[in-house]
Amino acid sequence: MNSQKPVTRIQKRNRATIRDAALDVFSQHGFRGATLDQIAQAAGLSKPNLLYYFPSKEAIHVELLGHLMTDWLEPLRALNTQGDPIEEIVAYVMRKLDMAREMPRESRLFANEIVQGAPRIMDMITGDLRELVDEKAAVIRNWTQSGKIADVDPYHLIFSIWATTQHYADFDTQVRGILAPEGDDHFDDAREFLRHLFRAALTPANQHAAVSTNA
Structure with missing residues (x-):
């Protein structure tokens, strides 16, 4: 039996927002130059909130x-x-x-x-x-x-x-x-x-x- 909760509309939206912000940051700074703080700021989210959706910079x-x-x-x-x-x-x-x-x-x-x-x-x-x-x-x-x-x-x-x-x-x-x-x-x-x-x-x-x- 699958015990995972369905992904909500807000969660989908936040993940998409993070990906779009990360695309901006990575395309400008590369993987090594990019930071989670930069991505969180570009996404308009706190760093802990970002880490709720993605466990690491590499995962994004x-x-x-x-x-x-x-x-x-x-x-x-x-x-x-x-x-x-x-x-x-x-x-x-x-x-x-x-x-x-x-x-x-x-x-x-x-x-x-x-x-x-x-x-x-x-x-x-x-x-x-x-x-x-x-x-x-x-x-x-x-x-x-x-x-x-x-x-x-x-x-x-x-x-x-x-x-x-x-x-x-x-x-x-x-x-x-x-x-x-x-x-x-x-x-x-x-x-x-x-x-x-x-x-x-x-x-x-x-x-x-x-x-x-x-x-």
Whole structure:
């Protein structure tokens, strides 16, 4: 018989408030630089009240990373093996850029964890993430071997997509310092640039030649 009391609406709300506050703090200061006092203050709760919901800073961090990894992997899972290869890959690039725009705190949380050696998610990286990347890399390799896309290394293609999209979240201060954009206008420019970049990189050489001949 389950003796656990059901979670109340207030408890759910407080846990969500703590996670959101912790996301702010961790994304700014990293795990090592963040403190429970900072998280409690950002959440508008006392430290003892925070500890009622989460026993430690690490417990909050691990829960955030768990939610993040689920969201982070979804666009790659959505890569359709039956779709047009170039369109599928470019759509993945666009979704990753959208995530950088819409979820910058989550991106920085992940980046900070990786920079520290991924002590809390290494099992996820060498487990679910590697398994998914291996699966999609095999799909991309089949596309290259059948001549549907250019002969690219599938793993480095995926890494380059991560690098060119997550950069806009992880290095947001640098990007804004250089471009001085109006709001988020630079993301629209980035979409056009990355769409052109990856289409050009993925188009087979014989199709490039055909376009040049017909021009």
